């Protein structure tokens with residue numbers, strides 16, 4: 219943990235930044251009808267790392283995040299989060315489909331920020347952030363509010379606790395959504411093109427906040443972005459997807475400057 223004393227700690231939720239596997243996909247296949255979107259996919263994300271998924275539209279990046287959020291279920295294969303199966307349970311050495319309760323417990327380790335903020339429109343900023351910690355984690359209102367205020371400082375909105383979402387810019391709403399996700403003390407934060415719905419002049423503020431979180435907390439990040447400079451700044455590893463498979467992976471300086479794969483070169487020349 220490299221946070222200074224003003225940075226909200228994630229240490230309760232993420233006690234070990236030791237490179238152990240936090241996310242593991244083994245042989246995950248996802249189909250929609252005859253469309254094989256993820257094809258026998260294996261990959262891992264180590265605890266505390268920041269991993270970025272890049273690749274062409276339709277290559278399956280969002281599908282990976284939706285599987286982790288259990289908004290979708292894999293057709294084949296298994297997903298583990300912090301060593302626990304997400305949609306399976308192990309009984310007597312055998313795997314069977316998990317019950318809702320098991321899945322809900324494992325999913326608590328994961329927070330997600332969506333492209334379209336998805337704030338509760340009828341609640342002010344503070345309540346948007348405290349609602350789930352109070353009702354899902356069982357925090358007292360005071361504890362949840364104290365934590366929410368710290369997080370609002372982190373996303374540079376300490377003075378907007380009482381505002382309603384419609385009174386905020388898109389960039390501000392997205393920063394509230396980031397604070398709301400962190401309030402659940404997830405071990406891993408999933409970010410799906412979180413700046414792509416924003417006006418261009420609001421993008422930098424959101425990326426700055428995410429850079430700050432990446433550099434000052436120990437949270438693991440799995441990020442889909444078309445912001446290649448941002449990806450270069452925060453990523454430990456970049457995974458290049460094509461047609462539901464990882465075709466190349468490595469540190470950003472390698473992938474962005476000296477990719478092995480022709481498909482990666484084509485993709486980067488189109489987006490850079």
Ligand SMILES: Nc1ncnc2c1ncn2[C@@H]1O[C@H](COP(=O)(O)OP(=O)(O)OP(=O)(O)O)[C@@H](O)[C@H]1O
Pocket residue numbers: 250253255273274275276277278279280281282
């Ligand atoms: N609910 C769904 N029903 C049917 N097909 C779907 C569904 N969700 C995704 N797909 C298909 O799965 C494929 C992968 O979609 P996904 O959203 O994961 O791509 P992506 O890599 O995130 O693309 P983009 O960069 O455009 O966001 C696409 O062909 C898409 O049409």
Ligand SMILES: [Mg+2]
Pocket residue numbers: 279280281
């Ligand atoms: Mg997508």
